Amino acid sequence: MIRETIAAITAKAMPKGKYYITTAIDYVNAFPHLGHAMEKIQADALARYRRFAGEDVRFVSGTDENSLKNVLAAERAGKSARELVDANAGVFRSMGEALSLSYDDFIRTTEERHFAAAKKLWQACAKDIYKKTYSGLYCVGCEEYYKEEELVNGLCPEHQKRPELVKEENYFFRLSSYQGGIKELIQSGALRITPKGRENEIMSFLNSGVEDICVSRSAERAKGWGIPVPGDETQILWVWFDALANYISALGYGGDESLFEQWWQNNPRIVHVIGKGIVRFHAVHWIGMLLSAGLRVPSDIFVHGYITSEGQKMSKSLGNVVDPFALVEKYGADAVRYFVLREIPSTEDGDFSVARFEERYNADLAKGLGNLASRITTVAAKNQAMDVREQGDVAAEIAKAKDQVGRSMEEYKFNEALAGIWGLIGFCDRYIEQKQPWKTNDKNSVGNLMYALEEIGKLVAPFMPETSGKIAKMASGEKMTLFPRLAEETKS
Ligand SMILES: [Zn+2]
Known part of the structure; x- marks a missing residue:
């Protein structure tokens, strides 16, 4: 009864319809690691799940290319x-193919269509933009000003580097x-932030008093790289x-706006999937900009944690950066997708280790799903009884699994x-042991197992499409x- 009531409420709150889902766009000054891959896999599972549920989905990812970091990395190279x-x-784009990501579009911020949109958005916010001379501590890695009290021992908390003192006349946006x-x-509840802890963080930030933000930098400091402010090339x-x-x-937006009208202005489900380091930009800055421009705001921000490697933060200097391409090459895209979705709690930090990956692979994929599929299809080949379905325990177990998938997603x-x-x-494994159809030739249980296998095949589709x-x-x-099964020597 309670479950029915909840289902009715959820159905009302989440009407089937359109679903626009985006990932963060990645900086391209370095190559993608497993953390980048995880976010895209999470968003892809959501996009595929919604499509499977009959919704009209648009799934977009891309790359953030106008950073000074790129100019500096290019100079070094x-x-x-x-x-x-x-x-x-x-390389980032090809990660989409390697991991079977079902993007409908891939936006690069150096594209002309993006320049047009960013300029139009600036002009739409013009009433809230003013010029001011400013001096502050700027971290190039973050592309952000820091206050002295936000630093940890005088260093940027993300980059452990001393931000540089910058003094210049810039444009400011009246975020306050x-x-x-x-x-x-x-x-x-018009803007939902998941998990709740991240929402609390944003609320306390909002309660502490929001200051106006600097929204431009001199063309000189940017080394001429990026989008010029409309009407002021300096x-x-x-x-x-x-x-x-x-x-x-x-x-x-800023060009042919038919998709924008359809997927943004007239769509109640707009979902941003992002990492925990950039929540404020999305839940405060972005929302302020959209309100200023008189545009719709997103409905959902889902925030994932970070992925560590063998217990430590991934870093070039530690040499523990996990390359998603190498993992796909060795284990296949679906095994990588399975690992990050199953092993890493979606809103918290989690760890990758080769040992844990291979343990999951052997136990859950080779022995679990793989073994079950081959046992069922082998016994079915000997007992042509595909259509006999008794709708007993098996049907109830399938319904239970579907229900859990739905609620969890x-x-x-x-x-x-x-x-x-x-x-x-697991239920099917026990069922097959109990019924022993290879001995009894019981067509009914074989039919049931085939039915369950087909349903398992459909249920895993958003997570493991191949x-x-x-x-x-x-x-x-x-x-x-x-x-x-993985050979023993790969474990060394
Ligand atoms: Zn930084």
Whole structure:
């Protein structure tokens, strides 16, 4: 009864319809690591799940290329900034193919369509933009000013570097005017931030008093790289003002705006998937900019944690950066997708280690799902009884798994969704042992197992699209191995 009531409320609050989902756009001054991959995989699972549920989905990712960091990295590499961003954006884009990410579009902030959108957004905010001489501590890594009290031992908390003192005349955005409006959006539930702890952080930031923000830098300091301020070529847009605009530039804002009208202005479900380090930019700065421009604001911000490598923060100097391409090469895209979705709690930090990865692979994929699929299809090949379904325990277990997947996906709990499917796999393992169909030739239980396998194939589709396709082929009689067991020597 209670569950029915909750389901009815959820159905009302979340009408089936349009679903626009975005990822953060990555800086291209370095290559992607597993942390970048995790965010995109999470967003892809959400996009695929919604499409599967019959919703109209648009899924966009991209790259953030107008940062001074790119100019500096290009100088070090003896290239032009353009050459560097073209090459590196290509790598980020190809990660989409390697990991089976179902992007509908990929926006690069050096594209003309993005320049047009960012400039239009600036002009739409013009009433709140003013000029002021400012001096402050600026971290190039963060592309952000810091107050002395925000530093840790005088260093940027993200980069452990001393920010440089910058003094110049810049444009400012009257973010302080939107403090109340943003609070109201969050308190009314019109803007949902998941998890709740991140929302609390934003509320206490809003309550502490929001100051106006600097939204440009001199073209000289930017080394001429970036989007010029409309009407003032001596200034370049602050990278965050520029980058945040990607969510609407990818929909044609400032150009042909038909997608923008459809997916932004007239769409109640707009979901940003981001990491915990950039919540304030999305939940405060971005919302303020949209309110100023008189545009719709997103409905949801989902914030994931960070991924560590063998217990430590990934860093070049430690040599523990996990390359997603190498993992895909060795284990396959679906195994990588499975690991990050199952092992890393979606809103918290989690760890990658080769040992843990291989443990999961062998236990859950090779032995769990892979073994079950081959046992069921082998016994089915000997007992042609595909259509006998008794709708007993098996049907109830399938319904239970579907229910858990549905509830967990609403809450962005990918690990719990997968645990639900693996509960069904465990049930099937016990069922097959109990019924021993290879001895009894009981067509009824074979039919039930085939039915369960087909349903498992559909349930895993948002998480492991390739595996889902393979299970469908196995169910129609094709012989294959889903996940070959890893040889012992790879564990060394
Ligand atoms: Zn920094």
